[in-house]
Amino acid sequence: MKQDLRFNLEDISQIIIGAFALAIPISFSQEAWELGETLPFTNLLLLLFLSFFFLGFYTYQSIFQGNVKYRMFAFIFRVVVAYLIAFVVVSLILFSIGKLPIIDETIITIKRIIVISMPASMGAIIVDGFDKE
Structure with missing residues (x-):
């Protein structure tokens, strides 16, 4: 039976x-805040790459079950949207606890969000994939 892999409100x-489940404990960690302040740019890019790689790998294997030939747009869309939603969730959490100095320290803010978005995005895609198998 072919599964319908449309993206809907339930997926969101x-x-x-x-x-949220993975971002909460990490967002309250001083180590994550400091890592966002001190992480070199190349390591930050590596974290971003690893985030998308593992999101793509899990989505390919678990949600699409290796069948993306005719659904490449849906596959890429799901990976990118999952990361962007995780990015927004992390931003909101950091903002709510006063650790999002977007105006004063924009670079640190973006770095903190990227650091915490890696595990948050993995939690996001795993929960999204629960009912797809």
């Missing part, structure tokens, strides 16, 4: 909950 809610 699953991604938000998954991202």
